[in-house]
Amino acid sequence: MIQADFYILPSADEDSRYRFLGKLATRALSAGHRLYILATDEHNAETISERLWQAGSESFLPNNLANTTSESKAPIQIGWQASHAPKQPDLLINLSLNTPASLEEFNRIAEIITQDPEVLRTTRERFKTYQAAGYHTNMHDMRNRPAR
Secondary structure, eight states, X not given: OOEEEEEXXXXXXXXXXXHHHHHHHHHHHHTTOOEEEEOSSHHHHHHHHHHHHTSOTXXXXXXXXXXXXXXXXOSEEEESSGGGSOSSOOEEEEOSSSOOSOGGGOSEEEEEEXXXXXXXHHHHHHHHHXXXXXXXXXXXXXXXXXXX
């Protein structure tokens, strides 16, 4: 059964979303996952890549944009089209506003939710889609947790 985890952040700013992405990616890599991050578009994918490379001295988050010509061995792939998904998917982190295509190819899906009204609206729709498909859904409310 596919598992979908929703991480609800306390603020609406994108910066908090990128900081949390760095923490989530660090944990996922240490657990042996290979990540595919779905961005909104190419510009957003480039921003995500830069933020991961600058995540901090305590983590190393090697990543590759899907539009590069060489086959990458980086454990984090970033794309913005359905054709960008890796051949051996494991964990999808959805940072786009859309429901990803080919969800059944992934074992796990993570959604990072800010308090931005558009992000909230589209995430509610995806939550319903995942539940209707029979996915196991988990909510992780980060609003009441102390910052680390």
